[in-house]
Amino acid sequence: MGVPKLRSHLEPYASPVQFISGQTSENSYSRRVIVDGPGLAYFIYHQLRSSKSRSENRSEAAPSYQELGTAVILWLESLQSFDLEIAHIFFDGFLPESKKPTRISRLEDYRSKLVKIKTLNSDRSAYSLMNPVQLSDLLLRKSNDLPAPPFLVPAVIECLSNSSFSAVTEVVSGEADNFCAATVFQDGGIILTSDSDLLVYDLRGRGSVIFFDDLTSTNHSTASILKGVAYQTSSIASRLGLKRLLPLAFTLSEDPGKSFVSLINASRSVDEAEASFSNFEQNYLIDIPNGLQPDIEPLLKRLDPRISEYILQILPHTRSPPHKADAHVSFAEYDIYLPFLIEDPDKAAAWAMGTPIRHLLYSLTPNPASRVHEHFRKGQRISRTEYVPFTLEETVSSCSALSETIATTLGDFKDYATPVAWRALGLLEVLRSLLEENKSLPPVCDIEAVLSGRAVGVGWSVLHLYARVQAYLYSLRMLRQSVDVFITAQNSLDERLISALKPLQTQLGDMPELATLFPELTRKSGEGECGVRVSKMFEALGLQEPSEQGFTGHKGKKKKGRKGLKKEGEVESTPSPSSTNMYNLLSLDKS
Numbered sequence: 111m112g113v114p115k116l117r118s119h120l121e122p123y124a125s126p127v128q129f130i131s132g133q134t135s136e137n138s139y140s141r142r143v144i145v146d147g148p149g150l151a152y153f154i155y156h157q158l159r160s161s162k163s164r165s166e167n168r169s170e171a172a173p174s175y176q177e178l179g180t181a182v183i184l185w186l187e188s189l190q191s192f193d194l195e196i197a198h199i200f201f202d203g204f205l206p207e208s209k210k211p212t213r214i215s216r217l218e219d220y221r222s223k224l225v226k227i228k229t230l231n232s233d234r235s236a237y238s239l240m241n242p243v244q245l246s247d248l249l250l251r252k253s254n255d256l257p258a259p260p261f262l263v264p265a266v267i268e269c270l271s272n273s274s275f276s277a278v279t280e281v282v283s284g285e286a287d288n289f290c291a292a293t294v295f296q297d298g299g300i301i302l303t304s305d306s307d308l309l310v311y312d313l314r315g316r317g318s319v320i321f322f323d324d325l326t327s328t329n330h331s332t333a334s335i336l337k338g339v340a341y342q343t344s345s346i347a348s349r350l351g352l353k354r355l356l357p358l359a360f361t362l363s364e365d366p367g368k369s370f371v372s373l374i375n376a377s378r379s380v381d382e383a384e385a386s387f388s389n390f391e392q393n394y395l396i397d398i399p400n401g402l403q404p405d406i407e408p409l410l411k412r413l414d415p416r417i418s419e420y421i422l423q424i425l426p427h428t429r430s431p432p433h434k435a436d437a438h439v440s441f442a443e444y445d446i447y448l449p450f451l452i453e454d455p456d457k458a459a460a461w462a463m464g465t466p467i468r469h470l471l472y473s474l475t476p477n478p479a480s481r482v483h484e485h486f487r488k489g490q491r492i493s494r495t496e497y498v499p500f501t502l503e504e505t506v507s508s509c510s511a512l513s514e515t516i517a518t519t520l521g522d523f524k525d526y527a528t529p530v531a532w533r534a535l536g537l538l539e540v541l542r543s544l545l546e547e548n549k550s551l552p553p554v555c556d557i558e559a560v561l562s563g564r565a566v567g568v569g570w571s572v573l574h575l576y577a578r579v580q581a582y583l584y585s586l587r588m589l590r591q592s593v594d595v596f597i598t599a600q601n602s603l604d605e606r607l608i609s610a611l612k613p614l615q616t617q618l619g620d621m622p623e624l625a626t627l628f629p630e631l632t633r634k635s636g637e638g639e640c641g642v643r644v645s646k647m648f649e650a651l652g653l654q655e656p657s658e659q660g661f662t663g664h665k666g667k668k669k670k671g672r673k674g675l676k677k678e679g680e681v682e683s684t685p686s687p688s689s690t691n692m693y694n695l696l697s698l699d700k701s
Contacts, residue, residue, distance in 0.1 A: 148201060522646065
């Protein structure tokens with residue numbers, strides 16, 4: 111996001127700054143740093159991707175979630191080595207309704223990019239998704255056009271929450287940039303971001319903005335020096351003859367083609383009473399939501415952003431028990447935008463997996479008249495799926511059935527490493543779904559690749575299989591985080607439902623972190639032990655031992671599906687318009 115061209119227009123008015131290790135500043139706020147969390151996650155991702163693409167080991171250019179988390183920690187620690195205080199790291203926990211068109215557009219953009227990549231690689235391995243050096247020269251020059259990992263931000267939040275930065279990491283009840291601006295407005299400091307929107311906020315005289323990609327460091331014999339470019343917005347506005355930069359941003363958004371001199375002149379005569387200006391101004395008013403329930407606030411600060419957004423939509427109702435008849439309960443609609451998965455765009459949506467689990471989640475709403483709208487790729491467009499909450503009896507039954515499925519599968523795979531056992535759970539549910547639809551099962555080596563995280567070759571079939579497994583397991587994660595909040599919130603659930611949810615809460619509490627649950631698929635040399643590790647999986651399905659080429663569902667005997675969970679088609683759908691030294695991979699370290 112951000113106002114196009116605003117940063118480039120203001121760049122001549124920015125001031126060089128430097129921080130020398132071992133030296134403190136006279137003004138404490140000048141070393142107090144507030145970090146735009148999503149911006150940091152994507153900055154590190156692109157830095158790692160670019161660095162790994164140029165390295166000698168070009169076969170694995172996409173960083174794993176584990177590498178991303180490690181690199182973020184190292185980068186922040188490197189800032190501390192210059193005596194900078196990391197005061198806050200804010201992540202979006204809720205985006206306003208006004209951002210809906212932008213979010214749909216962004217999902218559509220991801221879909222288009224995926225189709226383009228598929229078209230460029232239709233006759234060869236899809237491994238180029240993971241390895242940009244195998245793409246066309248165009249995509250190689252624009253590697254940022256490739257879809258980022260779907261759970262990039264949640265994985266970084268999880269890593270930070272388990273690090274020395276846990277106390278300053280927070281998923282907020284609004285937009286991260288608003289909280290960054292509010293903090294600096296009140297207490298001063300430096301905002302580190304990639305978003306030029308932060309230049310528009312009123313930061314007072316003690317606030318400044320530094321962009322991630324403007325930071326560089328050098329090592330000298332006596333000290334290390336960190337250099338950057340600071341945009342002191344209040345000072346810049348004064349130099350331009352403006353009280354604030356908001357009129358300039360407004361004028362620029364209205365006519366990006368104007369010269370800078372014309373923009374300044376127009377900015378000085380903006381009628382701030384005009385409705386168009388007032389509407390624009392609403393995007394940059396510092397507005398921090400009221401405090402949340404004290405008992406659940408610590409949980410909310412650690413939620414994945416998409417889950418936080420759903421919880422915060424229904425939070426005003428959480429003090430009223432759900433599923434109780436009330437003729438006066440108002441109708442409510444809630445939106446959730448599912449992460450964009452790296453899948454085969456020519457196949458059915460991977461998010462079809464886990465639908466019954468998410469339907470169960472959406473049935474925990476305290477308002478039985480509510481409707482939940484999911485937004486994700488279906489076919490060649492971004493569509494909306496509507497969910498109507500289960501009755502209390504259906505919800506309790508679904509909880510019991512899901513708990514039984516988890517207990518049975520994890521028990522069958524108790525000899526496996528924990529992340530592998532959970533991936534086995536996801537794989538089994540994907541294979542059961544294919545059997546029920548009488549569709550061909552994937553080759554054994556694709557199944558083994560998803561289980562182990564290593565494959566002889568990563569084609570579109572294994573990527574789509576992995577995406578379906580991710581959809582199922584992430585649906586469980588969504589349920590886990592939401593159940594933790596609902597059970598902790600007093601009087602938010604019916605007692606019968608709480609009793610049914612508590613076994614699930616215990617089981618889901620053992621889910622691995624994203625970094626180990628979803629490893630990056632990497633190449634392995636040779637055929638290895640393809641098929642050996644998955645024999646137990648076919649036994650659990652009641653199938654004959656398959657060949658390495660796979661088989662169709664009707665050739666084996668399948669067990670009955672788990673009772674109680676709705677079939678995935680039972681939801682109403684409504685379409686709508688390695689280097690090991692991480693410092694060497696980051697641009698911050700230029701020594």
